[in-house]
Structure formats: structure tokens, C-alpha cells
Amino acid sequence: MNAPQHPHHGVAELCAQGSRLYERALREGHLAAGDAETAPCLLDLGLLHPAVDDLRRLEPVAPAVALHRRLNASAARIAEERRHEERLATLFEPLMRLTGSHTAPAESASLRILSGNEQINQAISEAMDEMREELLCIQPRTGLDTERAAASMEIARRRDQAVLDRGCRIRTLYQHTTRHIHVIIGHYELLSGDAEARGLDEVTDRLLVVDRTVAFLPANEDGTLALEVRQPALIAFLATAFDRFWRLATPMYPQAVQRPSLNGVTPRQRAIATLLVEGHTDSVIAARLGMNIRTARVHIAKLAAGLGSESRAQLGYLIARSGILDQEGHPEAPR
Numbered sequence: 001m002n003a004p005q006h007p008h009h010g011v012a013e014l015c016a017q018g019s020r021l022y023e024r025a026l027r028e029g030h031l032a033a034g035d036a037e038t039a040p041c042l043l044d045l046g047l048l049h050p051a052v053d054d055l056r057r058l059e060p061v062a063p064a065v066a067l068h069r070r071l072n073a074s075a076a077r078i079a080e081e082r083r084h085e086e087r088l089a090t091l092f093e094p095l096m097r098l099t100g101s102h103t104a105p106a107e108s109a110s111l112r113i114l115s116g117n118e119q120i121n122q123a124i125s126e127a128m129d130e131m132r133e134e135l136l137c138i139q140p141r142t143g144l145d146t147e148r149a150a151a152s153m154e155i156a157r158r159r160d161q162a163v164l165d166r167g168c169r170i171r172t173l174y175q176h177t178t179r180h181i182h183v184i185i186g187h188y189e190l191l192s193g194d195a196e197a198r199g200l201d202e203v204t205d206r207l208l209v210v211d212r213t214v215a216f217l218p219a220n221e222d223g224t225l226a227l228e229v230r231q232p233a234l235i236a237f238l239a240t241a242f243d244r245f246w247r248l249a250t251p252m253y254p255q256a257v258q259r260p261s262l263n264g265v266t267p268r269q270r271a272i273a274t275l276l277v278e279g280h281t282d283s284v285i286a287a288r289l290g291m292n293i294r295t296a297r298v299h300i301a302k303l304a305a306g307l308g309s310e311s312r313a314q315l316g317y318l319i320a321r322s323g324i325l326d327q328e329g330h331p332e333a334p335r
Helices: 014-028 063-095 119-129 147-165 181-189 232-248 267-277 283-289 295-307 312-322
Strands: 048-051 054-060 111-115 134-140 169-175 194-200 207-210 214-218 225-228 250-253
Touching: 014 054, 014 147, 014 312, 048 111, 111 119, 119 134, 119 147, 119 214, 119 225, 119 283, 134 232, 147 181, 147 194, 169 232, 181 250, 194 232, 214 232, 225 232, 232 267, 267 283, 267 312, 295 312
Parallel strands: 134 169, 169 194
Antiparallel strands: 048 054, 111 225, 134 207, 194 250, 207 214, 214 225
């Protein structure tokens, strides 16, 4: 079995194994090459080097020497950054004298396009660092099967706990058909503070509203662009829409409410029936409700069998006549 890959890190974040071996080498004057295989960082960072007379033996670089080398490297990087700043200033100084009607505003106070995950996450983090009251979230279905997604959940947990620790409130809307509801509930159970989650059959695309002063929403389909909104009228519209969705949603956490079946029709089937009556195809229904098309077709078949339908057109008629769409599928919970 292959040994686990050694994590990449800098000398300032020397790993525990590397620190132990370096200290041992300083005490004993050397290490066998094989002993250092578990901490290749010591060679990479220049804290050990092969002995001239025996390549199988590693000798430690004196801490004072290692420190001096690192400080010199740091000073060189700082000097290079300053030279880079000077080159940028030299480049843009004559350009800043040019003005005209064809240039975009220097910075929009109301709307800003964010490009790339790093810039998007940084802007969201900065807004949440300043948050003092409430975070409103709409989270459509997302894949939670990958290690990257699990790491993102852990980052989100730490971020959410930080704002809860400041006495802020978090309200989040999810889709009922999210496959990983148990993971989401587990996320909230690890939190301590005023956090609530509710579910709807259909939700909009992702939305974050921070303190009702700034909002973030996708600006393209793949999520690589986001729109940062600070225009008060738009913020008020988005927050009001969220509040209305919230009143219609079913509580999931901290106290879950079980949505009842009515006359043998489940809440999920009732949501599908609504879209069937509107004339949507199976693929559109599946996409709107966040499920795969096979699952949607299974529910459609159950509806057809329960209502005695023999065709798609007849099914829509029978659904409308049955009255199942006239009954509320879940109680309205207080805000």
C-alpha cells in the first residue's frame, strides 16, 4: 500500500513529523536517509542535506543559517513586489490622464460583477465578516458526494458559526428533493445559535442577502460569475421575495414538520401534479423539482395509476378535476 501523500506546506508551517525529525537531527548530528522519508519537506525546505562523504546520511542545516536564508528569500520577494508596483504605476500613470465617455465607471456602488470562485468567495467572506444582524440564504440542490464538497461544508460550518457567535441569525431555504437532506440537517446540528432551515418544492437559484444591505446571486449558468448587489430597491425586493418564500416553506430545522399525504397523494407527487397541469415535459418537471428524470417518471406513473389515467392529456384533466391541487400540503409556519 502506498504511503499517504505528504501535505505541501511552507517552512513556517513545518509539519509535526518534520519538526520532530529536524530536532532529532540537530541533537544527533545526522539522520539516515530512510528515516526522513516520512518528512520529505525537510529536504525540500533545505533543513536537511546529504552528507558529502555519505549520501545515505542527512545532516541538519543550522537553524540560524536556515532562518537567514528564509529571511533573505522573503526580503527578495518583497523587493520584487515593490518593483512590480513601480512597473504598474509607470504603465497606468499616463493612461489615467485619459478621460472619455467610452470608459466604464471606476467602481459601481450598486452593482459589481465578480469573476471566479476566489473573488466570489472573498467578497462573500468580507460581507459576512461585517454582518451584524441576519443572513438570508437560498440553496438549490448541490452535489455533496465529493471530498471537495465535504471540505466546502466544513468551511461553511466554520463561517456560519462565526456569525452566530456574534449574535446574528441565519435563515436558509432548501429544496425538498435535495438528496442529502440528512447531511444538511447534520450541518445545522453542529451549529450553536439562531439558525433555521426550511424547504420548498421549488426554489430559485442560489441567493445570499447579508443584513439586507448586500446580496449575491449567480450571473451565469455555471456559477463562475456572480453579481454583488448593493442597490437598496433591489435588496428590498430580494429580501421581500425571500420572506414570502419563507412563510410558504416547511420547517426542517430546528423542528421538522412532516408534510402530510392527502388522499394517498404525497407532497412530492402534488408538486409534480401542479407542473403536469401547467403542461411541462418530464425533463422540465425533473429540473424544476431538483430530481432526476427517472424519479419524476416513477411519480408520474403512480399519479396516473391512482387516478386511472390512460394518457398524458387525460392525466392533466383528472388531476385538475380531482381537487388534489386545491388542498394545502403543509401548514404555514410562523416566521
